[in-house]
Amino acid sequence: MKRETLAASALDERAAAHVAAVLGDAIAARGRAGVAFSGGGTATSLFTALVDQPVDWSRVAVWQVDERIAPAGHPERNLTALRAQLVDRVGLPDTQLHPMPVADDDLDAAAERYGEQLRAVAGDPPRLDLVHLGLGADGHTASLVPGSPLLEHAPGPVAVTGIYQGRRRMTLTLPVLSGARNVLWFVRGADKADAVRQLVDGDVSVPAARVARERALLLLDPAAAGELSV
Secondary structure, eight states: EEEEEEEHHHHHHHHHHHHHHHHHHHHHSSSOOOEEEEEEHHHHHHHHHHHOOOOOOGGEEESSOOOOOOOOOOOOOOOHHHHHIIIIHHHHOOGGGOOOOTTSSOHHHHHHHHHHHHHHHTTTTOOOEEEEEETTTTBBBBBOOOGGGTTOOSSSSSOOOOTTTEEEEEEEHHHHHSSSOOOEEEOSSGHHHHHHHHHHHTTTTTTGGSSSTEEEEEEEETTTTTTTOO
C-alpha cells in the first residue's frame, strides 16, 4: 500500500486528482469506468474537489460503497451528499448512478438485486476500477464493523448489516472491495490515528486491514498520520 501525508489544504485536491486519473485511465483502456464512493465528511470534500476535475462522466458508472437504512433525502443517507455535491453538479446521466435500494421492504432481496446489477456492469466477480474508502476510529470501513459476521462470510457482493450507531446499513462486502483495480483510502483527523496505524501495520483485528493492499493508496493529513513511525 502506498501512502502520502499532505497538508489538510492539499488533501482534497490530491484525492480528486487521483480519482480523475484512475477513471481516465479506465476509460482510455476499456471505454468506461466504474467507481464506488463512501460517505462521510471526507467524501463531501472529495466530491467538491472532484467537480473541477476533467472526467468524462458520461462514461462512468457510480456506485455506493454503503448506505444507511433511512428514508430518501434523509441527511444521514450517503446518497444525499453524493447527489448534491457531485452527481447533480457534473451532470451524471441518471442511468449511470446506482443508488443502493435501502427503501425496499425486503432488504436482503434488495441487496441481492444490487449485487446482480453490479455483476452485470462490472463482471462476475465484480471488479470496479476504483473503490473510495473511509476509516472509522474503531477501524471499520464501508459498513464492515468490528465483530461483524460479514468479515468471515460474505453472502454475496452486497449485504445488509446489523444495527451500528443506530441504523442498519447496506454495504459492499470484502471480496468486492479487495477485488477493485484501485482502492483509495482518504482519512483525516487525530481521532483516526490509531486506526491508521493498525491499517498500515496490517492488523486484521480491525476490518479495514482486511481489504487487499496491493493496489491501494492511503492519503492522510498530518493528524491522521500522527501515530505512524515513518
